[in-house]
Amino acid sequence: MIRAYSLSNFPEEGFKLYREMRNRGITPDPLSSSFVTKSCIRMSSLLGGLQVHxxxxxxxxxxxxxxxxxxxxxxxxxxxxxDACKVFDEMPQRDTVAWNVLISCYTRNGRTRDALGVFDMMESKRCGSQPDDVTCLLVLQACSNLGALEFGGRVHSYIREHGFGNAVNLCNSLIAMYSRCGCVDKAYQVFKGMPSKDVISWSAMISGLASHGHGREAIEAFWEMQRMGVAPDDQTFTGVLCACSHSGLVDEGWMFFDCMSKEFSVTPNVHHYGCMVDLLGRAGLLEQAYQLILSMRVRPDAAMWRTLLGACRIYGHVSLGECVIEHLIELKAQEAGDYVLLLNTYSSVGNWEKVIEVRKLMKEKEIQTTPGCSTIELTGVIHEFLVDDISHPRKNEIYEMLDEIGKQLKIAGYVAEVTSELHDLGSEEKESSLSYHSEKLAMAFGVLATPPGTTIRVAKNLRTCVDCHNFAKVLSGVYNRVVIIRDRTRFHHFREGRCSCNDYW
DNA sequence: TTAGGGTTAG
Incomplete structure (x- = not known):
């Protein structure tokens, strides 16, 4: 009975039964204690769990x-x-499931690299338990978060070698991992090779294509999914609308937004609205985007307003930008990035007085900007760069290379963007146009440290700025390199002097 | 006597 309650929507009933059992002087067996612990997890009751322990x-x-x-x-x-680790340490025997719980514990705690370490240990048989399908699922999620492509590839090999290759859940995880690590091609290979695909497989593939700027292909995949008789769900539409937004497909976006509830009975949620606001905002339809937010049944969150604020920055729509900031202040949600966006909105129309005013305000409020940070993985080692970073052991070579690249790109027509973009600001005193953004340093290191022709993959924590975007574009042509930058919202594929995205022009 | 445990995809 306790078990039944622990699995139901009434876990507290399980806890009551357990208490009654104890009141009657009955000692529960380990099974009952296990069930009641599960009830405590479902109730999020720390106190209850401590009592049970x-x-x-x-x-x-x-x-x-x-x-x-x-x-x-x-x-x-x-x-x-x-406490979780303490319990683990005190276990007399640890089987695969125990190690799996440790991995999920590390992942939840942000100790993603340690999660990979556990996989290493399990694979090398140093802990007496071999990774199983669940281990692989958990580790693939960790790889996705870290952008650890090489490691993810190793897990893929392990999956094939141990006969899990046809498991739908594992393939779905592989699709997500490869997409999020910048390899849609590999994601597509996995997808194509699946003997049967469910709604999760299709949605993962659609989102993967969308995040890489393959909007048309993502929409085509949606129709193919219909032909195969797989019903879309809310996350499928998030992917589809995201595809429309990243590829600037306004009409298609409205069409999907209208038909999702009418034909597919999927009610738009905050993500769907967010995609639409993004799509309309990028297309310059700021008023439509604003009206859509106001028409929402649910209260818009800060992320929604920030999306619109980003569009105001692109189009230099000062009055709407100011209005959006008001909404953010009302939500008490204003962050450094919001002021930077407002500041850039003013600077894009050349209103320097306001720029100075906002900077002063930021200083008064002691608002800290998030430093831009870019990483690049070389033979399994992650190298990290901040703006104007001089901490890398090969800093001299990197700056020399960056100057050399700058000269070469100038010959090819690259002109540094002079408008004051503050995406990658280490401190508010710095004019970003005068400094070396983290992604430029990472790219220079990539050119320096990899053989000609090698794809350069950079992951950035913030959105990449127009100038760095141009820089990467020209670099990809001049140095004949494919450059893939994963920024906060999407992937940019640079090849032969062009980018797959339509965000910057 | 029987069964009932723990981890789990986009």
């Missing part, structure tokens, strides 16, 4: 590995990561 020790069940695995998961889901 104490009783487990009293009952003498502290050596039951399966019960301890549940307890570990309990601590992990309550964000008590040290």
């Amino acid at each position: 104490a009783k487990i020790l009293e009952d003498g069940h502290q050596s039951d590995s399966l019960l301890l695995t549940t307890l570990m998961n309990f601590y992990s889901s309550c964000q008590k990561f040290d």
